[in-house]
Amino acid sequence: MTGPTAGALTGFTVLDLTQGLCGPYAAMRLADAGADVIKVEPPEVGDCARALPPFTDPSTGPSNDGAESAIFLALNRNKRSVAIDLDTHTGRYLVRRLAADADVVLEDLGPGRAEKLGLGHSRLKADNPDLITCSISAWGEQGPMRDLPGAELVVQAMAEYTRSLGRIGDAPIRLGADVANLNTAIFASQAVTAALFHRLRTGKGQRVAVSMLRVLLHMRGIMWAARSDPDFWGGFHLDHYVNPPEHGYEAADGRLFFGLRRASSEDFDRLMIDLGLVDHIADDRFGNFGRDAAPLGRHVEEAREVWEEAFRQRSVEELRTLIQSAGGDAVGFNDYPSLFEHPQIRALEVTTEIEHPTAGPVRTLRPVARMDASPASVRTPPPLLGQHTDEVLDTVGVDAAERAALRAAHVIA
Amino acid sequence: MTAILAGIRVFDMTLAAVGPWASKLLGQLGADVIKVEAPEPEMSHQIPPKVKGTGVLYISANFNKRQIVLDLKSEADKAKAYRLASHCDVFIQNMRTGAAEKLGFGYDDIVAVRPDVIYVTSTAYGRVGPMASDGGVDPLLQAFSGFTSVNGPEGSGPEEGGFEMFRHLAHLDITTSSNIVEAVLQALIHRERTGQGQHIEIEMVTAALALQHTKLAEFFATGTQPPPLGSASTITAPHQAFQCQDREWLTVGVTRDEEWPAFCRALQLDDLAHDPRYETNADRVAARTELASTLAARFATKPAAWWAHRLTQAGVANSRVQDFDTLRHHPQVTANQHLVEIETPHFGTLTVDQVPWDFSATPAGPVVAGGLQGEHSAQIRAELGLDDDANGAAP
The missing domain is CATH 3.40.50.10540 (Crotonobetainyl-coa:carnitine coa-transferase; domain 1)
Known part of the structure; x- marks a missing residue:
């Protein structure tokens, strides 16, 4: 796409050597833009994410043969796929040829490994002086764990995340979302985009690096400040650490969470009257116009049962309206089915559908940011393995006869 | 600069x-x-x-x-x-x-x-x-x-x-x-x-x-809510925490098929690597509960440090559960100046x-x-x- 509605990164080429969740998601964000x-x-099996369940139901595709990994489909739209074996000398040579024409190379081979394969920044830069390379690692490029692979839970556990769920001493609980991978991908996309901006202004490329551990520690930046030398050890950042798991408050038809950030005296009195909690207006635990007793307040645990007794008589929607009228906010807990039924989510048009050649229609999330001059977009479905090998290698002068020979030698597919 | x-x-x-x-x-x-x-x-x-x-x-x-x-x-x-x-x-x-x-x-x-x-x-x-x-x-x-x-x-x-x-x-x-x-x-x-x-x-x-891109992908593909699994993954296995002999929890993650034989060797369970029930990642995810109980019994026989050492030597992702204090001064954090x-x-x-x-x-x-x-x-x-x-x- 070109013209006024093209994404901001139109015209840039990214050679993506990554697999799994993090690198491919970073590359997809660049592709969306x-x-x-x-x-x-790799020619035989492709990106390891192609093997991740669940798989699409073959019967939904046009030819009943398309059981594709839903995870792979989610992370690889708007890309072209070239199957090249990096374990062969010739394969690496081909990648260097492609890198010579690229603006960005993204890799997650592990610290030092790209260099060993002759695919490191300094080698690639010889044929492409203003190239930007982005390296993604699990743990950082130094230190005793640098060569260890990362895995979502393992990075979460290392970064303390499993201690911010569950109960101390019980079996660890992880965040179900793949935050180590996906949060890191956003920072990788930022790093590449920032480096491209710098190159536009100065003509100079560079090497950028991000790691999952660094990113997860960054996400807890408030905690590092909180634990530096607090005036007193308190407040939810520090107290919550030993609190029981938080599941919100029980209402008549589900659970909800609320806050009383802006409540005034009058609002608070009215809320307590409406909830039948008049006796607690003067309750010390409900100080600060109820904020002390509300979530994030210092008496939240002692006051929980009082709130719940009142909430159990009312629906989530009724409570949302009541609490809002008192200068607070309240929402119900959603699972995915209820979320996508919700009028707010419908109004935001958060998903779109793309037609995949073998899997058929695939539902996918739209890009996050709405940019009115350079909108990101969903344009093409995730590629089949090696779907674009011919057209891409053609651009670097590998002709049909050479490709046939390379295929026969299993260097490409 | x-x-x-x-x-x-x-x-x-x-x-x-x-x-x-x-x-x-x-x-x-x-x-x-x-x-x-x-x-x-x-x-x-x-x-x-x-x-x-x-x-x-x-x-x-x-x-x-x-x-x-x-x-x-x-x-x-x-x-x-x-x-x-x-x-x-x-x-x-x-x-x-x-x-x-x-x-x-x-x-x-x-x-x-x-x-x-x-x-x-x-x-x-x-x-x-x-x-x-x-x-x-x-x-x-x-x-x-x-x-x-x-x-x-x-x-x-x-x-x-x-x-x-x-x-x-x-x-x-x-x-x-x-x-x-x-x-x-x-x-x-x-x-x-x-x-x-x-x-x-x-x-x-x-x-x-x-x-939640990956979790929602599961929902979009199956129409079903992906379940919470404690520490375990819904898309890769084994990828969860195991309690070791010293009561410490060790998290491990096998996310690529080529890591599976190395993981089995590290656990001195070489037979598992050839067990057809666990051949591919999709097989292991489908048989996750059964596989996890075999592995849990194994992890319970040695302390976390023993398994961590063996898994690290085998190149398999693993970590103990850090808290803020152990994390703050962890050699990996220090070496990279993450903090x-x-x-x-x-x-x-x-x-x-x-x-x-x-x-x-x-x-x-x-x-x-x-x-x-x-x-x-x-x-x-x-x-x-x-x-x-x-x-x-x-x-």
Whole structure:
């Protein structure tokens, strides 16, 4: 796409050597913004994410043969796929040829490994002086764990995340979302985009790096300040650490969470009257116009039962209206089915559908930011393995006869 | 070495976490971020814990910026603010829907004084729909966005300890911030190429959904809610925590088929590597419960340190469960300077997270503590001539 509605990164080419969740998601965010992303996959099995369940139901596809990984489909739209074996000398040579024409190379091979394969920044830069390379690692490029692979739970556990769920001493609980991978992908996309901006202004490329551990520690930045040398050890950042798991408050038809951030005296009195909690207006625990007793307040645990007794008589929607009228906010807990039924989510049009050649229609989330001059977009479905090998290698002068020979030698597919 | 965003100025009209964190990151990339504060201190000053009297949220969300107090409800200060805006490439606000417009600082108002501005509207639930004017902070978004629906012990639902919130209450705030930063960087590229600014809209709820991209993919493909599995993964196996002989929990993750034989060797369970029930990742996920019970029995025979050593030698991802104190001084954290200590004028020595990106040619940071409320007011007013024009017209 070109013209006034093209994404901001239109015209840039990204050679993506990554697999799994993090790198491919970073590359997809660049692709959504308009970049031409060429995904390099191993010829036999492709990106390891192609093997992740669940798989689409073959019967929904046009030819009943398309059981595709839902995870792979979610992370690889707007890309082209080239199957090249990086374990072969010739394969690496081909990748260097592609890198010579690219603006960005994204890799997650592990610290030092790209260099060993002759695919490191300094080697690639010889044929492409203003190239930007982005390296993603699990733990950082130094230190005793640098060569250890990362895995979502393992990074979460290392970064303390499993201690912020569950009960101390019980079996660890993880965040179900793949935050180590996906939060890191956003920072990788930022790093590449920032480096592209710098190159536009100065003509100079560079190497950028991000790690999952660094990103997860960044996400807890408030905690590091809180634990530096607090005036007193208190407040929810510090107290919550030993609190029981938080599941919100029980209402008549589900659970809800609320806050009383802006409540005034009059609002608070009215709320307590409406909830039948008049006796607690003067309750010390409900000080600060109820804020002390509300979530994040210092008496939240002692007051929980009082609130719940009143909430159990009313629906989530009724409570949302009541609490809002008292200068607070309240929402119900959603699971995915209820979330996508919700009028707010419908109004935001958060999903779109793309037609995949074998899996058929695939529902996918739209890009997050709405940019009125350079909108990100969903343009093409996730590629089949090696779907674009011919057209991409053609651009670097590998002709049909050479490709046939390379295929026969299992260097490409 | 010039910083990436050298020469880019940001008008930061933000409160609490989402907006301030975004502009902080732009400051760490080298932008001159000017936080415009109301005369009454924002609430994040007051939320405990505090360090030397200032709330830690205010401290940590406002590194690498300068602060000026302007009363946007007074005509005189409003004129100064417009003049300031005319000097700014980027404008960020995260007020409730409609509030910035009401103050006279909506997109149209700012474009009038700075035609190529990159203007960010950050809301909780968007500017359309029945919740357009609802306020939102991290815990509310955790509940609403489905983020908690995949957290909890295996087999748990709403009544059995499922739908568990992440006790660190800022993750979705900062996730939203990082989406803002990415979009602003894209918009700067677009402006560099075309001279054109633009309006960017970002909702916390959409950012929260994007963070669940892989979980939602399961839901979209199957039509079924992916269940919470305690520490286990729904898409790879073995990928969970096991309790070892010394009662310590060790987390392990086999995420690629080629790691499976190495994992089996490390556990001295070579037969498993050839067991057809567990041949591929999809097989192991399907037989997860059965496989986990075999592995749990094995892990229970030796201490965590023993297994950690063997798995590390075999190149299989593993870690014990760290807490903040063990993490703070972990050799991996120290070696990479993932956390650093900085000296600050107002808050003493602070431990801070290092800037999240390493740039070889244009290093970001260093992390510098911001000031107290309005600390740089006089400096900024003089530097940008905010008091020069009594009429407040843009130059």
